[in-house]
Amino acid sequence: MARQNEGNPRTSDKTIGRLSLYRRLLNVLQGEGHRHVFSHQLAGIAGCTAAQVRRDLMAVGYSGSPIHGYEVVRLIESIREFLDAPGGQGVALVGVGNLGKAILAYFTGRRPNLRIVAAFDNDAHKVNRVIHGCHCHAMADLPQVVKKLGIRLAIITVPANAAQEVAEGLSRVGVRGLLNFAPVRLRVPPNVYVEDIDMTMSLEKVAYFARLAGAEKEGKP
Amino acid sequence: MARQNEGNPRTSDKTIGRLSLYRRLLNVLQGEGHRHVFSHQLAGIAGCTAAQVRRDLMAVGYSGSPIHGYEVVRLIESIREFLDAPGGQGVALVGVGNLGKAILAYFTGRRPNLRIVAAFDNDAHKVNRVIHGCHCHAMADLPQVVKKLGIRLAIITVPANAAQEVAEGLSRVGVRGLLNFAPVRLRVPPNVYVEDIDMTMSLEKVAYFARLAGAEKEGKP
DNA sequence: TACTGTTTGTGAAAACATTCACAGCGTGAG
DNA sequence: CTCACGCTGTGAATGTTTTCACAAACAGTA
16 A cells, blocks of 8 residues: 655645645546546646645655646546545534534535534534534533543534634544634644634634725736 | 835745745734844744844844834734735625625724625625624625725635636625625636635645645654 | 757746744733 | 843745756657
8 A cells, every 4th residue: 555655744734725726626627527637727727836736745745647638537636545534534513603513514415524523612502412413512521422422523613712622622522633713812822723714804804805905906017 | 105115026925925924923922021032932922933023024124122122012013014905905805605604793893904804795684684793694695895995805705606607706896805705716807916824724734734744654764 | 961940957146935033012020 | 220131023044836947758751
């Protein structure tokens, strides 16, 4: 079995993100009946350059042909091998408010490799009910449930003031990756990876750059 | 009036994001009664280095004192002047599904400078109702409403297959910034800024790096 | 067979972002 | 007054990501 090159310079954050994107695009292409794809085509759909695509694909260790480009099926498979945990991973969702529910709905029936297998909330009205196909447990049961299901990933959709405590609780029971929607910077042990989705920040970025774009009347000649 | 330095190297994406973050942290500090703050303190809360904070703050053109650090109130004000449009900007939200509703709820009563002033959907059950404090219009009325309210920013929370069309429609009626939640790369005119929030991609990133962190048993000695 | 056109994979260069490190400053101690 | 301290602002160094540009590969054509 081909061990993925060992002392390699750790694949970057951004490359991983784009690989995930490429895979999704490739699935669409496959659905449309494409057998092969060139780097510049993928780049066109993904919104980046062909060189970027080729550079990213170096990480997964699958080579295309200079004549036919990349074989769609094989490339999808190679990305899957590179990105996904064998056998899939269960995900916990903590905080079943508006956003939490929306995310449950959003992820239901998507990538079967990453399934939300348990939700948690401390609102008695939600506990022990099934919401968008997912059982909602009491917060107090989090440690047992996480351990029993072997959960290593969690999505945090609790209010800002509860997020740090939740993150600590999750880290303590073996969770190694957090997708955090609370507008707070979490302090976690170094073996836990945190990805923040900060909608307020993103919206402010949009507002700033939209304003710039609008103000750019006198462009360069 | 101090014109913001003109031929300056365009302030980066990342810096803008962090400025938004600093502002939020500063608001918390202010609420806790802090009058002054040092770069290293801000860095500690924001999760970056002191040099980074100082470098970012160069963009806003407010200098701290080597003795007291930054005056919280004045710094907030300077960031506000730098980031915000004077008088605030209205935002449209297109697609009032689970996610759209959650976002309406999330942004209601936050930054008064960025308010969602109109929602759009083509589900007759939602049209002409007020959802989380926001009037929902029919998609067909989008051009008129956007023009009448002078909206230049929009949040896209429609299904993937409708997103491109919606983005084009918005671009056509003067919207200059899009916050896109649909898992699609939008093709828009170059004077429209797009920021993507791709939850699937983020979750896959978390899964990948969490797995790496877990596998790192034999660290370096 | 030889030549053409197109694409991959990848060193090298460029662009961009972060961190280092220090001059300069103002305060408080002596 | 003089000194020492701790912080800011920023030039320079370092690190990271993206882009350039070209050798190598090979199908098609004649």
